[in-house]
Amino acid sequence: LDLLPAVHANLQSGPPRGPTFCPHPHSQGNVTKAGLLVAGTYPQQFYPKLFIDMAVYAGTRKGTAGSLRFMDRTICEGTLGEMISDAVAAVAKNLRRTSTVQGVSRVDSLEIPEEVLREAIANAVIHREYGDRFCGQSIAVDVFDDRVEVTNPGGLYGGKTRENLFDGSSRCRNATLVKLMSIVPLPDGAGSPAEGNGSGIPMMIDAMRAHGLAEPLFCPGFDRFKVVLYRSKIEPVDHGGGLIVTALKHYGELGTRELAERTGLTISQVRSRVNALIAQGELEPTAPATSRNRKYRLSERVE
Structure with a gap:
């Protein structure tokens, strides 16, 4: 918990050098990549492609709208917390909302639960690969008529496989980053995006079920990871x-x-x-x- 003040104190030292995630940000007086991404003013000054690219497409796949490439597009930059909050808001404005009356109040609900969107995007940001070979790749959030896809660079890590993905255990590629993100609340007031206890995926599954939606589809690859959130409900026919x-x-x-x-x-x-x-x-x-x-x-x- 003593890392964050040191990060703030060293942010004027210039761009990060040395290991990708040094556990001691103040050891050489240089800001680390983790510190820059969590608490920097504008991390993209040094890493221009470390942002979230949110795009909305007409139809169910890319390239189906003729000359119209995007229905909407937002490049989410800033710190990791700012990117997460901005990306959730950008997706939410392109989803449908429903209203129900509970007692004397009207409750508006997002088509896909907002906590599921936030978890999927936060996971992509926190657990992506930040090694030099991947720093030229952004996170993609693609919104289609029937689904939302969140894709990040870097495959599964630390013994995680398709088979044990749902066991509730946490394997952390970016330990220092997770520690910093666990004590920095999101700008939109949604709390900390990093719990580090493996509860995120079970929560996403339960929330989607509770809204009558299909469970999230998790697609691990060799050098990327994609989560698919389906928008349409399964109706009996x-x-x-x-x-x-x-x-x-x-x-x-x-x-x-x-x-x-x-x-x-x-x-x-x-x-x-x-x-x-x-x-x-x-x-x-x-x-x-x-x-x-x-x-x-x-x-x-x-x-």
């Missing part, structure tokens, strides 16, 4: 068959029990409808019927 198709559009591949959990159908209902959809050529299994790993996905003609 045509006695279960449509529910299964809609769920697979959101999740990609699901087993029988997973389909039952996502759709509210019983196991036997899922099996009968899956068999009918396979016979119609709309679904295809990923493994033989005897395999415990058998899942289902949409056939190419449905996708």
Whole structure:
């Protein structure tokens, strides 16, 4: 907790030199990259590409609006806290809002829960790769008609894999940065963006479920990480068959029990409808019927 005053005291020393994240910002009288990003006046003076690029597209993919490349675009600069707050606000103004009456008050709700947006963007900012090879890459927040995608440079770190991503444990690539961000509140008053206890992903999943939305889709890659937040709700249609198709559009591949959990159908209902959809050529299994790993996905003609 004694790091922040030293960071402020050394911000006039010039651009960061030496290791990417030195644990002792005052050891040589030079500001570190972590200190500059958390408490600097304008970090992009030294790292022009360390910003968040928020863009809104017409349709469900890039390049579908002819000569109109963007419906809206915001470059979010400043400290990490300022970038997070500005990016959340920029996305929120491009999402729908709903109003409900609770007692004598009207409550406005964002289409995607604001706490989920903030968590996804904060994770991208805090856990991205800040090594010299990646400093020319910005974070992308892309808003489409059916989803919001948050993509940051750098893959999973410290033994994190696709399989253990949801176990509630935290593996920190940028330890000094997380420590600083845990004591610096966001400019919009939303509190600290870094808890460091692994609770962020479970919270995102629970919040999306509570709003009737598909769970976030986490897409780790070799040198990048993407989170997909779906905007549209899954509605019950045509006695279960449509529910299964809609769920697979959101999740990609699901087993029988997973389909039952996502759709509210019983196991036997899922099996009968899956068999009918396979016979119609709309679904295809990923493994033989005897395999415990058998899942289902949409056939190419449905996708």
